[in-house]
Amino acid sequence: MDAPLLRFEGVRKSAAGLQDVSFDLARGETLALLAPAGAGKSMLLRLLAGTERPDAGRMLLAGRDLAPLAAPRRGLSAFEPGMPPRRTLQEAVGQPLPGFDIAARDRPARIARALTALGLDGLEGRRADQLGPLPQLRAAFARALAPEQPILLLDDPFAGLDPAPRRALAFELRRLFRARGLTVLLATREGEEAMALADRIAVLEEGSIAQCAAPRALYEEPATAFIAGLLGENNRLPGTVEWREESECGIRLDCGPLVEARVADAGGPGSRCIVAIRPDRVAVAALPAEEMGEGALPAALRDTVFLGDHVRLLLELGEGGMLVARRPPGSRMPVPGGPASVAWDPYAAFAYRALR
Incomplete structure (x- = not known):
């Protein structure tokens, strides 16, 4: 296996809450640092660029320690959204090149x-x-590309852009990065943006990298409830673990039903937990639970919302448990007051420790 182009080894910056950050970035790869605002992802880019210094740890570019190198000598180009005034586009894009x-x-x-x-x-x-x-x-992206440095740094590059052009530009840049073999480190708070652009996503949680994986793997098997919440919508049903066997467990939901799920980071019997299941993994039938089949739970439809490419169903489970499901338009669905039941594959549900 080729050595990574960039390596962070135990990087710490206490002022930003970064305790022990380690990750690799391969040549030609786009890696997204995903975290909410204030988690330290922008600081990681500043540490890499040399405008801030770490308290501990090393950052290696092609095996070379970056610490002794001044910012312009580090082989990095950073995206900056503002453009210099009273300059032609050619002048503005070329302005960083002498440096x-x-x-x-x-x-x-x-x-x-x-x-x-x-x-x-x-x-x-x-x-x-x-x-x-x-x-x-x-033009700002062109300005960042023009120096043609080994690594391109992007910090929340689509801030302020409306959703439709934001999504279109993200897909366009994804094609550009791959066509030109660029190596990109992206800091973002948007899970969809990270999945659209990145080959891998590294999630910052409590000052370190909690999980780093390809977008699909991260979406389908998030290690913690925090990570699951960053990447798409999740139903979160609180409950208590009743039994646990290796990778599976049974949870008595606070709203009443007993359900099964895969163990993520939940504890043993008696511990509080959250069962997370994505709305698109919830099956819904306009039938009583006994007719839907094994594992089905009775439910009551409380609301439906048409959203173009899908319909959101809000269902009540047990005593006050609320569950969201997604269905394609035109699907056969329950009606308010009529029979309804829900089911899901236990392998698609995860039991996480209850968030403090």
């Missing part, structure tokens, strides 16, 4: 490659501050 010791004769080609990559060729003579918000954002 990377790129010879003057090589700068026009790098600027042209970056502008073309972001669909801005032909606009070189336009003033950057006269462009609309989305072209300005594209």
Whole structure:
């Protein structure tokens, strides 16, 4: 296996709550650091860029310790959303290049490659501050690409962008990163954005990397309830563990029913836990539970919401337990006051320790 291009080894920065951060970034890979605001992910990028210094630990680029190197000598290019005023697009995109010791004769080609990559060729003579918000954002990405450094750093790059253009630009950048073989380290609080852009996602929890995996693996098998909540919607049903056998357990939900789930980080019998199940993994039938089959639970439909590509069903389970399910439009569904039942594969449900 090839050595990683970038390696964090036990990096600590107490002021940002970072206790022991270790991860690798392979050449040509996009890795997302995923965490809520204030968790320290932006600090990790600043430590890497050299604008902050760690309390302990090492950061290695191609096996070389970055600590002795000044920020411009680290082989990193960082995305910055603001564009310099009163500059043409060509001038704005080329502004960082002298700081990377790129010879003057090589700068026009790098600027042209970056502008073309972001669909801005032909606009070189336009003033950057006269462009609309989305072209300005594209120009900022071109500015970050132009130095052509080993690693590109992105810190919440789509902040303030509406959902539809945000999603479209994320997919466009994903194709660009892969086509050009770029190595990218992304810091984001958005789970969907991390899944759209990254080959792997590293989740920061309580000052260290709690889990690092490919998006699908992380989505389908989150190690903690915190991680499950960052990546898509989850039903969270509180209860108490009644029995546990290796990787499976039985939980008496507070709302009444006894259900089975895979053990994530839940404790033994008697411990409080949360059963997490994604809405798309909940089967719903307009039948009594005994007719739906083994493992089915009686439910009552309380509300439905049409959302275009799916319908959200809000169902009551037992005494006051609320459960969300998702169904395609046109599916046969229960009606308020009519028979209803729900079921799920125990392998798709996870038992987590109750959050404090």
